[in-house]
Amino acid sequence: MADATNLNRPLCCEQFGSGAARGCFAAADGSLQWEAWGWRWWDFSGAFTVKPQRLAGGAGGALGTASPPLSSLIAVFLPQGFPDSVSPDYLPYQLWDSVQAFASSLSGSLATHAVLLGIGVGNAKASVSAATATWLVKDSTGMLGRIIFAWWKGSKLDCNAKQWRLFADILNDVAMFLEIMAPIYPIFFTITICTSNLAKCIVSVAGGATRAALTMHQARRNNMADVSAKDSSQETLVNLAGLLVSLLMLPLVSDCPGVFDLQQLVEGHQEPYLLHWDLSQNQVQVVLSQMAGPETILRAATHGLVLEALQGDGPLPRGLEELRNQVRAGPEKDNWVIVRDTHQVLDKLFPKFLKGLQDAGWKTEKHQLEVDEWRATWLLSTEKKVL
Known part of the structure; x- marks a missing residue:
């Protein structure tokens, strides 16, 4: 058993680099008691006890030491001797x-x-x-x-x-x-x-x-x-x-649908209006440009009615019937392809439709559609260029 007068006197000390040293004391029961590691940044405490063991031949047990759990990370990512080898900041x-x-x-x-x-x-x-x-x-x-x-x-x-x-x-x-x-x-x-x-x-x-x-x-x-x-x-x-x-x-x-919608709107800037087709809410939203006149407003309204017809079961011209089949077969993300294709169909059909209205006596220079005063301006070129 250890002498009580020597319990407070360290038997030895260990130190890594310039780190804080810790001592080893003899406990009253004859075991070795190590002080806790004092790491400046993590407040780690790792005190432990080594019990005496009897080995063959009467030899005593070997003295052990404990390493802090962060020692591996310190060795890999921090300079040797940290924190004393670097500045306080x-x-x-x-x-x-x-x-x-x-x-x-x-x-x-x-x-x-x-x-x-x-x-x-x-x-x-x-x-x-x-x-x-x-x-x-x-x-x-x-x-x-x-x-x-x-x-x-x-x-x-x-x-x-x-x-x-x-x-x-x-x-x-x-x-x-x-x-x-x-x-x-x-x-x-x-x-x-x-x-x-x-x-x-x-x-x-x-x-x-x-x-x-x-x-x-x-x-x-x-x-x-x-x-x-x-x-x-x-x-x-x-x-x-x-x-x-x-x-x-x-x-x-x-x-992201919002980003995709914005991309498709920007790509459709060559038209005097922008059109967003939301199938989930069964809505067609139209944004008019500053240069949009009565004819543009009539075309935008016609465009919305064409998209509505694609969701119905009524008879349609051959070109629109093919688009209807695409609407029913394709995912919602492909609706922008349908909008683009209907632009091309309207390029052929709308002039005939407008002339038919005029021949029937309708005045197309004015309209009574409910249109707000909001107008948009897109400053992009009429052709999307990829350099």
Whole structure:
């Protein structure tokens, strides 16, 4: 049994790197009592007792030690000797930097999806040579911007590291926003993605240079390489998590009915009115342009009546009868195909219908339809171009 006078005197101590040391005491029953680990960031307590054991030959049991449960994660993602080997602001900075990297990963997935959509992926009418030329112009613009920015502001990145780091993060968000918006205005697509890539190249220069300065500040034991390597590991883990979330998010966004409806409305901008056919509520909603006159209003009303007739059982011309069969056989998402096809049918039928009204004595210069005063303006070109 251990002497009571020596119970408060440690038999030995252990320490990892510059971490807090803990002692080993002899308990009254002869067992070894280890102090708790004192980890600065997690308040971990891991005190344990080693009971004496009898082995063959009369030898005593070997002394054991306990490792904290987070030691594996610390070794993989944090610099050796953490937290004493880095600056006190290391952990808060890395936490917020990881949040920013995760959000940027999600935004980057949306931006990549938008750029591929705008450049013609999935469009049979897209030109491979035009897409290649657009991509080369985009990359060339970014390379020139990278060189010019490094020459223009390179000497100022050391003295204002935090300012330029914040500037890089904001500019990166602006660049991804431009890429997401690029497919909405096809005639400006090339200019938009060139501008966004120019901004991203500036971000790479400003962010990379200031990151080196911040790493120098965080490394307290001349361990810049270790701090930089562990920062890369943390960023890779965050990007991997962002990738997994993006795989779940992109189908929800791309297949969202609201987004699909908006895309189809924009694609139908060549008409002086926009038409939305909602089968679930049995409604046809019409948006008129500023240039819509009485003839356009009559055509929009006729268009709505044609769509209503497609849901009925009455006799129809041959072209509309085929569309009726498509309405009954296809899913609701294909209704936009029917709307597009009815535009083409009306291009042939409506002039005859209008002339028949005029020949019958109807005055088509005016109408008594209930139409509100709201008018819309769409500034897109009359032909959707994919560069």
